[in-house]
Amino acid sequence: xxxxxxxxPATEAELSEVIAEAAGDGARLAIRxxxxxxxxxxxxxxxxxLDMRAFTGVVDYDPPELVLTVRAATALAEVQALVAAKGQMxxxxxxxxxxxxxxxPSADHSA
Amino acid sequence: MTLSMPAPDEAVLARxxxxxxxxxxxxxxxxxxxHPDALRAYESDGLTAYRQPPMVVVLPETTAEVAAILAWCHxxxxxxxxxxxGTSLSGGALPLADGVLLGMSKFNQVLxxxxxxxxxxxxxxxxxxxxxxxxxxxxxxxxxxxxSQIACSIGGNVAENSGGVHCLKYGLTTxxxxxxxxxxxxxxxxxxxxxxLDPAGLDLLGVVVGSxxxxxxxxxxxxxxxxxxxxxxxLLLGFPTVEGAGQCVADVIAAGVIPAGxxxxxxxxxxAAEAFVHAGYPLDVEALLIIELDGxxxxxxxxxxxxxxxxxxxxxxxMRISRDETERLAFWAGRKAAFxxxxxxxxxxxxxxxxxxRRRLPEVLERMRTLSxxxxxxxxxxxxxxxxxxxxxxxxxxxxxxxxxxxxxFGADILRLCxxxxxxxxxxxxxxxxxxxxxxxxxxxxxxxxQQRVKCAFDPHLLLNPGKVFPTLHRCAELGRMHVHGxxxxxxxxxxx
Numbered sequence: 122x123x124x125x126x127x128x129x130p131a132t133e134a135e136l137s138e139v140i141a142e143a144a145g146d147g148a149r150l151a152i153r154x155x156x157x158x159x160x161x162x163x164x165x166x167x168x169x170x171l172d173m174r175a176f177t178g179v180v181d182y183d184p185p186e187l188v189l190t191v192r193a194a195t196a197l198a199e200v201q202a203l204v205a206a207k208g209q210m211x212x213x214x215x216x217x218x219x220x221x222x223x224x225x226p227s228a229d230h231s232a
Numbered sequence: 233m234t235l236s237m238p239a240p241d242e243a244v245l246a247r248x249x250x251x252x253x254x255x256x257x258x259x260x261x262x263x264x265x266x267h268p269d270a271l272r273a274y275e276s277d278g279l280t281a282y283r284q285p286p287m288v289v290v291l292p293e294t295t296a297e298v299a300a301i302l303a304w305c306h307x308x309x310x311x312x313x314x315x316x317x318g319t320s321l322s323g324g325a326l327p328l329a330d331g332v333l334l335g336m337s338k339f340n341q342v343l344x345x346x347x348x349x350x351x352x353x354x355x356x357x358x359x360x361x362x363x364x365x366x367x368x369x370x371x372x373x374x375x376x377x378x379x380s381q382i383a384c385s386i387g388g389n390v391a392e393n394s395g396g397v398h399c400l401k402y403g404l405t406t407x408x409x410x411x412x413x414x415x416x417x418x419x420x421x422x423x424x425x426x427x428x429l430d431p432a433g434l435d436l437l438g439v440v441v442g443s444x445x446x447x448x449x450x451x452x453x454x455x456x457x458x459x460x461x462x463x464x465x466x467l468l469l470g471f472p473t474v475e476g477a478g479q480c481v482a483d484v485i486a487a488g489v490i491p492a493g494x495x496x497x498x499x500x501x502x503x504a505a506e507a508f509v510h511a512g513y514p515l516d517v518e519a520l521l522i523i524e525l526d527g528x529x530x531x532x533x534x535x536x537x538x539x540x541x542x543x544x545x546x547x548x549x550x551m552r553i554s555r556d557e558t559e560r561l562a563f564w565a566g567r568k569a570a571f572x573x574x575x576x577x578x579x580x581x582x583x584x585x586x587x588x589x590r591r592r593l594p595e596v597l598e599r600m601r602t603l604s605x606x607x608x609x610x611x612x613x614x615x616x617x618x619x620x621x622x623x624x625x626x627x628x629x630x631x632x633x634x635x636x637x638x639x640x641x642f643g644a645d646i647l648r649l650c651x652x653x654x655x656x657x658x659x660x661x662x663x664x665x666x667x668x669x670x671x672x673x674x675x676x677x678x679x680x681x682x683q684q685r686v687k688c689a690f691d692p693h694l695l696l697n698p699g700k701v702f703p704t705l706h707r708c709a710e711l712g713r714m715h716v717h718g719x720x721x722x723x724x725x726x727x728x729x
Contacts, residue, residue: 187485
């Protein structure tokens with residue numbers, strides 16, 4: 122449970138400000154992306170919710186380099202579809218709880 | 233010499249006798265070296281342009297001795313420079329006039345081999361190749377293979393995160409080390425990592441690997457060992473243009489093939505190597521690629537079949553596949569002898585080490601040619617093309633006044649170029665002294681301050697290997713004030729506590 126309205130910075134500068142402010146107040150931040158695992162584990166109390174969903178999209182992808190740079194809240198399903206189209210894959214396979222506990226990874230649900 | 237080291241502390245030099253006596257109390261017999269003639273043997277490492285005999289050399293044999301030495305130096309504020317085999321090409325083991333040189337060469341035992349878990353526990357002074365020698369009768373080997381593997385130590389490999397020809401497929405040192413015992417400057421002995429992948433908690437092993445002797449002294453290393461592939465085949469490809477060879481590298485990777493190694497040589501390096509070892513390289517090409525595939529026989533054959541049309545499409549004018557092991561080793565002989573071969577072209581050469589995105593290769597080589605003309609110094613290129621890790625060899629003559637300085641300036645321009653195209657200052661040789669002053673080209677003041685916070689967490693009095701990696705070491709107590717510019721802090725509207 123968050124104590125305040127969720128913070129949803131749209132730019133790096135805003136994000137930096139939000140974090141500095143929380144640090145200045147001694148407040149704790151719960152960082153969320155798709156929130157597919159939000160209901161797993163102990164509920165958070167007394168934290169500010171930092172919503173990262175404005176930070177999406179591919180920064181750089183050149184298949185021959187075998188390197189992909191994406192912004193933090195890009196949905197995993199999107200990334201997997203992107204690389205699959207080039208005959209590539211992510212070598213790690215994080216368990217996607219979305220279908221069980223939370224919203225589907227590609228849907229933009231509001232918290 | 234264009235780089236300067238921290239000025240020796242006169243007060244420490246004045247205490248030299250007492251420091252040597254303290255070291256002798258910890259390490260008996262021949263383990264403490266203080267005669268000026270004997271100290272000369274330690275005055276330099278693989279970056280031979282820089283020399284400085286240490287105040288004293290100490291060669292401990294046990295972790296307890298290392299801990300006692302570091303604790304004493306910490307308490308008495310004496311600087312310590314760790315050294316493995318002294319093969320660093322970035323000056324990582326360059327001694328200090330007012331520092332103890334801590335040589336780890338007596339830690340030369342393989343402690344344990346566990347084939348079921350595919351790991352070996354070794355002391356840091358064991359050479360890279362000796363790890364393979366210890367396990368090869370059972371068909372295993374240690375994958376990272378720096379060119380200096382016959383001499384360089386595992387401890388030094390951990391410090392520098394060393395690579396080699398085969399790290400394209402098998403990773404650098406950091407991907408092949410599972411755990412380490414390290415002694416902190418306080419004398420505390422700690423273990424990071426373990427005997428399996430990804431142990432719980434902070435990745436402190438990741439912090440330690442590649443820390444260039446600035447955070448602690450490695451006294452034991454647990455490495456992964458791998459079964460040697462059943463087969464290895466090499467492909468020798470000649471291209472009329474560097475661009476064609478560069479594009480071939482990119483296309484092979486894009487096709488989903490990760491060769492065990494993919495090495496490129498330019499015209500100057502090909503001619504030097506061929507004259508030196510007669511490897512049978514084509515001399516009428518601008519670039520040569522050696523592509524090695526390993527695995528089971530059928531896999532190698534399949535992948536060779538995939539690569540050949542890619543090479544042809546990129547204009548390869550000569551194509552040879554090794555028919556047997558002898559021929560495969562012959563293909564490599566020229567590449568492996570490339571450095572000494574280039575050494576015959578000029579009295580001295582300066583080996584650079586930078587990494588770029590593969591796609592920028594042709595452009596970077598072109599601009600390097602322009603720089604070469606501008607500086608009036610020839611350059612030969614030998615590099616790990618698959619990784620984008622360049623090793624330009626700048627030819628010069630140290631006996632001509634000013635030529636070393638010109639070679640260094642040329643080298644610095646090459647590294648600036650690497651950063652400019654989206655690459656990094658080093659691939660596998662480390663920053664050391666060599667690239668120290670270029671760190672601000674790559675990292676902002678904020679980045680460097682945060683890197684130094686890590687240093688301060690391990691070594692608050694900055695006694696371990698000072699003068700390396702960081703262009704400026706701020707006193708740890710001052711770090712908290714580093715972001716204050718012109719009396720202004722970031723986010724001045726925020727309350728401060």
